[in-house]
């Protein structure tokens with residue numbers, strides 16, 4: 001069953017924080033702030049268009065839903081509630097900051113039909129949180145996650161890789177600490193550096209030099225494997241171009257198919273292990289994974305060739321396992 005979201009972006013106008021990666025100019029435009037009528041219009045249209053609404057959720061994204069004024073929050077939730085229930089959508093998701101979670105707001109969300117809460121944790125390293133002016137600590141993430149679980153919500157955790165003052169080791173450690181909070185879902189956002197942000201300034205001045213793109217792919221591919229191993233559903237790896245203002249990109253880890261690059265890297269590691277000591281390797285993979293197994297521009301096949309192994313990959317329409325050894329010599 002395919003799950004889908006009816007996404008409604010709630011910008012946080014007047015947000016008192018200054019996270020290094022956030023372009024306040026794009027989030028503070030009053031003109032784009034949705035109100036109850038917009039919620040009803042979007043949900044009515046989606047109900048008409050979606051075949052299985054019971055597998056869909058109304059998702060209020062924007063990153064600080066519980067930090068917006070209470071009356072505005074209540075207005076949005078009330079409008080959404082009319083579209084929850086039998087023959088309608090499954091529930092409501094929200095995303096927010098870890099330091100805006102307490103008993104009072106969780107009770108309110110519970111009684112308003114909210115089913116899943118995603119927290120922007122970003123990093124569990126105090127120096128990284130501080131250097132990127134997040135304005136919360138790693139303990140806030142721990143406390144908020146535990147409380148969300150206690151209230152019976154689905155917990156989602158979001159982390160960013162490659163932030164100012166971070167390293168692949170610190171980012172890997174962030175994932176390890178987050179997974180121990182038992183999230184149901186996670187999103188991994190490799191940093192994109194935008195013009196008009198503090199990160200952009202630090203990048204232009206040479207103060208911030210992110211680790212290499214290749215290291216970013218390697219790290220995220222390892223995180224993906226760890227998440228799978230721990231039964232955590234990764235609902236996103238990498239940003240879509242539509243999530244930032246085009247033309248504003250200065251650097252960082254943007255690629256239109258970032259997740260596929262990471263999946264290709266996982267295949268490369270598996271292929272290298274199978275090929276070790278052999279000059280010929282034949283494997284089969286599910287048909288839909290063929291391009292990932294070969295790697296972008298056949299880079300996995302090229303890398304094996306460089307290491308002295310000729311690679312043959314067969315695409316199998318019915319195969320479930322990620323990779324099956326056919327023969328090697």
Ligand code: SF4
Nearest residue numbers: 012015017018019022
């Ligand atoms: S990312 Fe940071 S600065 Fe931007 S809206 Fe969220 S809390 Fe505010």
